[in-house]
Amino acid sequence: MAKILIIGTGGVGTIAGLSLTQHGNEVTFVVRSNFEELKKTGYNIESCDHGDQTNWKPHRMVNSVQEAIANDKNYDYVLVAMKALPDVFSTADIIRPVVESSPNVAIVLFQNGLNIEEPIVKAFPNNVCVSGVSMIGSTNLGAGEIHQAEPDYVKIGYFDNGSDKAPQEKRAKEFVQAYGPKFAHYVDDVVYHRWRKLLYNATFNTICSITRMDSGRLWLNGVSDSLIRPAMGEIRAIAKADGHILTEEDEDYMIDSDGEVYYKPSMLVDVEKGNLMEMEVILKAPLDVAKKYNVPTPILSVVYELLKCLQFQLKEAKGMVELPEKLERKSALH
Amino acid sequence: MAKILIIGTGGVGTIAGLSLTQHGNEVTFVVRSNFEELKKTGYNIESCDHGDQTNWKPHRMVNSVQEAIANDKNYDYVLVAMKALPDVFSTADIIRPVVESSPNVAIVLFQNGLNIEEPIVKAFPNNVCVSGVSMIGSTNLGAGEIHQAEPDYVKIGYFDNGSDKAPQEKRAKEFVQAYGPKFAHYVDDVVYHRWRKLLYNATFNTICSITRMDSGRLWLNGVSDSLIRPAMGEIRAIAKADGHILTEEDEDYMIDSDGEVYYKPSMLVDVEKGNLMEMEVILKAPLDVAKKYNVPTPILSVVYELLKCLQFQLKEAKGMVELPEKLERKSALH
Structure with missing residues (x-):
């Protein structure tokens, strides 16, 4: 059982949270939009892989990263599934309080694009950086309605932070198991x-x-x-x-x-x-x-x-x- | 006094008609959209060059090229100020009945773009082709409302049809006079x-x-x-x-x-x-x-x-x- 904090709970992040929960992990969502409403009603999910869910909730829902670390200082993974908009905000800055309070946390990036791992590895050279290339077709219809019509299929590898490779590979493979090996697949060369x-x-x-x-x-x-x-x-x-x-x-x-x-x-x-x-x-x-x-x-x-x-x-x-x-x-x- | 048929009476064509009328020519408009209404009410024109006009009409307004040539078979110029959309229609096909019934007509193109003269000269090698590069800022606001905010300034030359140059130049210069030498300017190299x-x-x-x-x-x-x-x-x-x-x-x-x-x-x-x-x-x-x-x-x-x-x-x-x-x-x- 791993403790996982998910930041960004749209189409990709919510399904990730569902799968991680179904595989026995303890999942906390950081929900920024519609927090009060979602905390009450949870999510309504139509998923071709993980089943349909009404008023589904993860283990815990919090309103901010600060609240997340006030609750727990031993996250195993922080999974980032927000949009990657480096011209607007820095992902490293957003997760910094988590890394500082959970020093052994592995950072999992489920975002689009190339070289999104570089600023993370630079900011947190002592943490494992797991990179996920998600092929899921999942849409956030708003107000907690998530529709996943295409199979959940995510390729997982580590982005080399320059330290010993074996422990990095181990953490990435452990994450694959945590997510569910039917949906997550370890790859050597995630880049x-x-x-x-x-x-x-x-x-x-x-x-x-x-x-x-x-x-x-x-x-x-x-x-x-x-x-x-x-x-x-x-x-x-x-x-x-x-x-x-x-x-x-x-x-x-x-x-x-x-x-x-x-x-x-x-x-x-x-x-x-x-x-x-x-x-x-x-x-x-x-x-x-x-x-x-x-x-x-x-x-x-x-x-x-x-x-x-x-x-x-x-x-x-x-x-x-x-x-x-x-x-x-x-x-x-x- | 020249007899001029204008096809395309939007922002550019209407102001051309107004200037040609004010310089003593007999102008016929081919009006396709809102013909009945425009025939009744005419045009309301705000022009920084040619004065403001209420319910202004040219000498004659007709609904089609066929009606234009039924009325007159001796046009001196047919001025084309429609949009140039060769992927949709052929300008040559549209003016062909005019050229056939007024064999001495000069074709004046007040359209955007490059090499729009080529298909005209190819279709009508015995007619002079006058090319006008209009710099006017004039907008058709619809329903006969024309607003000309930027000076009327049109460069006029002939597009060589391969015959003697002197008569081609002469017709182009005559058109400059007809339009008004304050607004139209003869240029040697219109291309x-x-x-x-x-x-x-x-x-x-x-x-x-x-x-x-x-x-x-x-x-x-x-x-x-x-x-x-x-x-x-x-x-x-x-x-x-x-x-x-x-x-x-x-x-x-x-x-x-x-x-x-x-x-x-x-x-x-x-x-x-x-x-x-x-x-x-x-x-x-x-x-x-x-x-x-x-x-x-x-x-x-x-x-x-x-x-x-x-x-x-x-x-x-x-x-x-x-x-x-x-x-x-x-x-x-x-």
Whole structure:
């Protein structure tokens, strides 16, 4: 039995909490939105893997990280399933009180993107960092309604913090057992799996957001081949420079992965909901690697600039950007 | 006094009709939308150049090109001020009955884009083709309300049809006089002026549409420098390969041309109104020239693919695209 603190209880985090609970662990949720209501009613979950649940609650629900550590100072794992938005907040800062009060805690990152582990390992070099690449299709419909329609399948490995590998591997494998080996799978090279997921996320996810169009319409319109595929080629080239081989078969698999439905990737759903996009970890991170190895990224660089515009609008709508009434731009015309 | 038929009576065409009327010409409008109402009430025009007009009407208003030629078979000019949408309709086909019934008519194109004259000259090699690059800021607010806030300034030249140059030049200069030499200016190389206008239209106009963001926010966000300026560089390189020199000063002028206001370029306004975008003449045409001369266009090619997605959605909303219920896309996942 492990004691697990989960921060971020949306579609991914809640199902993780359910599976961890069902496998006999003691799970605490940090719930920031709708805390009072959720504490009363719990979650209503439709899950193709973990069964349907009415008014389900984990062992404990708290309103903040401070409250979590006031209750317990011996967490075995802190699982982070919030959105990764390093341009807005630092995950390391959020979990710092947990790591300081539970010095042996392993940090488990169930977030999108690439190299999200680096700032964690840098901030907490003595803690094991477990990295999870979740393939689940689970949606937070709001007010504690969670709908998991696609299988729970998460690849788990450790992100090397530079210390002895054996204990790091051991903690990662223990987490796999805690989560349930039917759903969690240990992998040696979790970074490879992050790259592989980027094949989809850095291309379909970003371009569907910019165009506000689902992947089915992109495919019908010929853009899967004319733009998405060459963009995937750029990801493959960057991954290769970084020592990870993604194949043409991986590319084919991702091009068709949404099958016969008109699927809206997560970032497009975020745009439609007015949420900020995880563009820094999904696109900026591989572009930074490209820069390091001088890999040309003509398509993805343009996509990034356009996403910046979209993020600017999302931030403006949230009141995070202040606009001057008049621009200090001098026209020769006027 | 010239007899002039105007097809397309929005912001540009209506002001052209007003100026041509005020300079003593006989002007006929082909009005397709709201014909009955406009025939009764005429136009209400606020014009910084041509004065404010209430219930203004040209000499004659007709409902179709057929009705126009039933009334008159001796037009001196047919002025086209419709949107240029070669992916939807052919301008040559629309004006063909006029050219056939008025064999000496000169064709005047007041449309956006590049090489819009080519199909006209090809279809009507014996007619003079006058090309106008309009810099007017005039908006059709709908129901005959026209608001012209920026000066009427149109550059006029002939697009060489391969016959003797002198008579072509003469007709173009006569049109300048007919329009009013305060507003129309004869230029030797009208194609150069089309390229120069593309510096703005192929970059700000397209990218503001994709991002649904005005040029002021692009500028605030740093994207004027990181994306628009290099995209302008691509237009300059294509223009140069085609024999037209655009300078860095032209680029600077266009980067700042919207001055201190948050300006929405025409194509963005079209997107917001649900109108189709003139992306073929504004972006595809210079990309075709680039292909001819092997000029690399890494940014503009991506922009074009993204615009295709946007145009697809606009066409879908107009019922011009039919979508299958299920896609014939096979996923290895499902």
